[in-house]
């Protein structure tokens with residue numbers, strides 16, 4: 001089976017009403033994050049990377065949340081300041097952004113603390 005993208009990136013852009021107890025990634029700036037990530041990927045010429053918006057990824061309290069398939073890497077509390085490091089690091093198959101990664105146990109538990 002052919003995998004069309006080496007890194008298929010999903011940026012949660014779910015938005016909840018102001019005051020919702022879980023908050024939402026869009027309320028924390030994920031729409032601008034998605035746009036910046038798309039722009040930087042294009043600028044870097046990474047044709048093996050596709051950036052898409054997604055609905056809620058269920059780590060709302062840690063938003064904005066970004067995940068990478070099929071690598072199954074997840075980053076939380078991603079900001080515009082992290083875009084360059086994501087593109088030059090993991091999305092270019094280089095190390096980086098470890099401090100943003102959700103751990104295996106956090107992913108297994110399904111709910112962040």
Ligand code: FES
Nearest residue numbers: 012025057058060
């Ligand atoms: S609102 Fe983004 S993970 Fe739920």
